[in-house]
Structures are given as C-alpha cells and as structure tokens.
Amino acid sequence: MNEATPALDYWSMLFVFVLSTFIGLGVIRRVSRLLHTPLMSLTNAISAIAVVGAILVAGGEFPLEIRVLGAIALFASVTNIVSGFLITDRMLKMFKDPRAPRGQPSKNGEAAK
C-alpha cells in the first residue's frame, strides 16, 4: 500500500468508481419503496466498509496519536456495522405478507382475515 504506484492505477480506480456508481444506480432504483428505511440502514452498514482503512491505521506500526485516530474510526465503523445490519434485519422481519405466510400453510393467512 505504501509503495509508489504507477499513475495508471488512478485511472483504474476512477473506472471502478464510475462503474460501481452505475451499478448502484441500477440496483437501487429497483428497491421496493416499502423498504426505503431499511435500505438506508443497510447501505449505511455497507459503507462502514471504512472499517478496512481503520483497521490498517489502528493496528499498524505507527505513532500513538495516529493509532488513536484509527482506533476511534474503527470504533465508529464497527458501531455502524453492528447496529446497521441488526436494525435492518429487525425492520425487515416486520414486513409481513398476509397472502403468503412464510413456511406455513395458507390457512393462517385466511384466519388473519
């Protein structure tokens, strides 16, 4: 990570950025409007991938003050990962379809009506 890298790499990173933005736009556009709140907490947890940078800074052979910055960033990222995924799942569990109760015969659904 620390060696000098050829300038070409910047271009490939920009390529990755542009392409993944378009993939993101395509995928997110199809997300059900019902689920926009869980979507936001899910993408929040995913963007806590900053954890990768934080681990490298906190756990590296670096001066103390640098590691402290990394450790705080790591704490913040892990908080987002844990709370983001858990609350997304908690919310998604609440969305129930009366017509098709998962794993159960349909008579339950009838009884609810």
Place this chain on the structure above:
Amino acid sequence: MIAALVQLAYVVGTALFVLSLAWMSDPKTARRGVRAGVAGMLLAILATWIQPAVVNHLWVIVPIVLGVAVGVPLSRVPITAVPQRTALSHAFGGLAAGLVGTAKYYLWLQHEPESLTRFRVGAIVLEVLLGFLTFTGSLMAAGKLQGLRWIPQRPVTYPLQNASNFLLLAIAAVLGVMLVIHPSAAWASGYAFPAVIGLALAFGVLLIIPIGGADMPTVISLLNAYAGLAAVAMGFVLENKLLITAGALDGSSGLILSIIMCKAMNRSFTNVLFGAFGQVQAAAASGEQKLYKEETIEGAAQAMEQANLVVIIPGYGMAVAQAQHKIRELAGELKKRGVTVKFAIHPVAGRMPGHMNVLLAEADVPYTDLVEMDDINSDMPQCDVALVVGANDVVNPAARHDKSTPIYGMPIIDADKAKMVFAIKRGRAPGFAGIDNELYFLDKSYMLFGDAKNVIGELVKQFTGGGMH
C-alpha cells in the same frame, strides 16, 4: 500469497454487497440481502486483519469490542427513533472517514513525504471535507430529530446566511487547492490542514441549522450520499477498490433517495439546502380565519362502518402520537365488517424515506395494504372515507393550484377526491409550512380534534366496546 487472497476476498465482498442491495428489491428476499451484506463485511474485515501490516492486534480488538457494545443497543431503539439513529450512523461514518484521512495525511507527512502525491492529497482533502461536514451535519440532524432542547427545531435563518456559508466553503476549497499544490509545507500541515477540518466541521452545522423537519427526508438522504462519497474518497486515498465500490453503492443510494424526496416535494436540491421554509411562515399565517366543521366519534365510526373503501393517510403526526398500533386495530375492526382498508403513503410523509411503512409494518399492518401515492390516487374517487392522521401538507389541494404557497407543485395524495374526509388534528394551528389546509374546509371534510392515539382509540371502542348497536 496473502496479497492475492486479500484481493480475492475483496472481490467476493464486492459481489456480496451488490447482491445484498439487489435482494432489497422485494420484501420476500430482503432478509437474504442482509445476510449477504454481513458475509461480505466479515470477509472484508478478516482479509484486512490477516495482512502482515496489522501488528497491534489489541488496538484492533478493543475498538471492535467497544463498537459491538455500543452498536447492539443502538440497533434496539424504538422504531420511532429510527430516523435519528440513521442520522447518527451517518455521523459515525463521516467521522471514521475524516479521522482515517487525517491519520494518513500526517503519517505520510512525517514518514514518507514523497508518498504525498497531488492525487492522494486531493483525495485526502475531499475525504476530510466530506467526512467532517457529514459528521457535524448528521449530528445536528440527529439532534433535531431527537428533539434535543438546545438544538432549535424550527429553521434558523439570518441575513446573508447562504452567502456566508458559500464563503466558508470557498475558503475551504482554496485551502484544499493550496494543500494539493504544496502538500508538505510547514504552513500546510500546521495551519491549512487543521483549518480545512475546522471549516468542514463548522459548515456541517451551518448547513443543517436552516433546515426544518419537513425537509428532513431529503437532508438525511443527502447526508447518506455524502457519507458514501467520503468512503469513496477514502478508497482513493488507500487505493482500495472495495472501499470505492461500497462507498459508490452507498453514495448512489443516497443520491436516488434524495432525488425521489425532492421530486415528491417538487423542489430542487438547492432549494432544500438554501431556501429555508422559515421566511414564508409569517406572510402566509396572516390569512383570514376559516371555520372548521367538527364530527363526533360516533358519527365518524358510523360513516367508516358503512364504507366500502376506507383510505388512511398517515403523516408524521401519527408517529409523534404513537398512533400506529391503534390504527391497525381500527383497520382490523373495519376489515371484520367487510370494509376494504388501504394506507396511502406519500414519499415524504415522516422524517425519512419509507418512515411510515416501517412504523405501520411494526404495528403488524401487512405490507400489501401499504400503497404508494401514485398507485392509490387512481382509486381515490372510489374511496368512501379518507382518514387523515397527522398528515397535512401532503394532502393539501392548494399544492395543485395556489402558486403563492411554498408547497405549490408538490404531488399530493388526492384525499379531496374521496367522498368524505375525516382529519384528525391535534390543534387548530396551521401545518408545518404555515398554511391553512384547504382540504379541511371542503364541504365533505370533518375534523376530529385531539391526540391521534386517543381519537383512534375512541373510534376502536365504538366497534369493540359496544358503543354502537
């Protein structure tokens, strides 16, 4: 060997993240999406951890343990508090990006100044700017949503507000450019870099101060996009493509949600961010006093019982009054009597995208009964009773024709096309935008004044407690 494994793990992680979001397209597959996301994240963490550059394992373990200790309770907040939890996690995301950017800058500066290429410094400046402004901006938004007493709820405006904000941002941009040109000068690390951090922190606060509650869905989405872009910038700094992809996915999600929210209010980004609703209130509130027609609980219950189709239109007021469980009971009682009950969901009802859906789903309303504005509007002329619960601007017909209102042009739920309208309203004051709601003064409209939870509880009693027949 390890390097190849790490890259392989990152590639698989990227694929899992894309799948995770793809599965969110349907409530039936959505939970699988969460599992894919978790798998991708664990893979990425392990792949990073096994790298030989990570030597201080205690420094990794302790923050992780603390993060889990805080994260678990944060995931158990009541569903009504989800908007502020979301804002808070945007803040954490911004903070992490800002701190890692700061750490990398000073690390390279002290140990290998030759690594501070212009490209990297540019990326670091962007990362730090976006990260720290997202941090304070989201903290302010979370505070407003939580209703903290020392954060003003109403938009705060002052003369030359936008001009001074732009000036602040311009100074930060100039400093950023100077840093890119002279990354390792003494003034750069001593003054310019800390100044960029300070300006970003201040800008985040100033950006949110003029924004009112009704604009929160847009602002939260926008902060979501910023947090994603900060992660992308971090990816450029660390030359890590997994970070770039995941950040871009988050950024595009925030962007799409912001666009949907803006469209649902017929406003532009700039208008939301720089055109506070505040100024309009005084002017609009001076209109003449009109009279409300009231209806009794008994009368309203009777009308609903005789209806074929009842459409309930919830708004933020429902969340404030915690009325969603009572509403489900009411819908249940009506359904027992053969009445079709649907919920009409406006995209900006509530304080974040999808807010009403989650609240009603928690109250056990099946999601098949939750209908989007565009789909329900064609049914509204067949609707016998429209019941408005804590919604206001999203049902105001003035949005269609009155160019003088701040909500002009905003798409609304056509409650006025229903045969009869009942509106539950806490008091007689106008809505958030400070304008009287025309809907309430139509011949077919009747008001039920009181706390939404109590009023609906009384309605339910009419059906269960033998108050009727």
